[in-house]
Amino acid sequence: MKRVVIFASGSGSNAENLIKFFHNIDNVSVIQVLTNNPHAKVLDRCKRLNISALSFNRVAFSKSEDVLNILKKQKPDLIILAGFLWKFPKFILNHYENKVINIHPALLPKYGGKGMYGMHVHNAVVANNEKKTGITIHYVNENYDEGSIIFQAKCDVLPTDTPEDLASKIHLLEMEYFPKVVNDLLNE
Ligand code: GRF
Numbered sequence: 723m724k725r726v727v728i729f730a731s732g733s734g735s736n737a738e739n740l741i742k743f744f745h746n747i748d749n750v751s752v753i754q755v756l757t758n759n760p761h762a763k764v765l766d767r768c769k770r771l772n773i774s775a776l777s778f779n780r781v782a783f784s785k786s787e788d789v790l791n792i793l794k795k796q797k798p799d800l801i802i803l804a805g806f807l808w809k810f811p812k813f814i815l816n817h818y819e820n821k822v823i824n825i826h827p828a829l830l831p832k833y834g835g836k837g838m839y840g841m842h843v844h845n846a847v848v849a850n851n852e853k854k855t856g857i858t859i860h861y862v863n864e865n866y867d868e869g870s871i872i873f874q875a876k877c878d879v880l881p882t883d884t885p886e887d888l889a890s891k892i893h894l895l896e897m898e899y900f901p902k903v904v905n906d907l908l909n910e
Pocket residue numbers: 730731732733734735736737804805806825826827840892896
């Protein structure tokens with residue numbers, strides 16, 4: 723059995739999509755969701771889906787080994803950042819080389835880095851008159867959005883598209899591709 727842990731900070735629609743997808747796959751299980759936000763909607767989703775979820779604070783994450791110790795107990799084969807907004811500490815990454823991945827709502831290396839999340843990304847894509855946008859799934863290193871790229875999917879940006887339109891298109895790409903890419907990675 724392959725063990726998956728998900729980190730999320732907000733709504734958790736990607737976390738829910740992954741959990742539901744892997745409900746139907748025999749050899750993969752989402753065993754734990756972790757969040758830095760005790761009010762995150764992802765916690766409600768986990769309750770409904772019957773998935774163990776915990777929130778943690780900054781000290782537990784990066785100034786002590788509390789979160790690392792949870793991971794050591796859970797022994798994940800893959801750690802997925804799905805809308806997780808804090809930088810992942812190097813000392814945790816060192817224990818999970820090539821086992822931590824992130825999804826970003828743009829075509830990296832463009833529109834990545836600190837502050838580039840959520841609508842900030844889509845606003846910038848529209849402001850720059852880009853013709854294409856998309857999603858990037860990549861390994862995580864100690865810098866925001868810089869690890870090597872595993873997968874990208876693109877969509878058109880029409881001249882009439884608003885940032886909200888792009889958010890909807892990106893959401894559809896994430897729902898379609900993220901679970902499949904994770905499944906492929908776990909079966910490599
Ligand atoms: C997604 O667009 C993801 O690409 C980005 O944050 C958003 C999270 O949405 N990293 P949700 O919390 O999964 O609904």
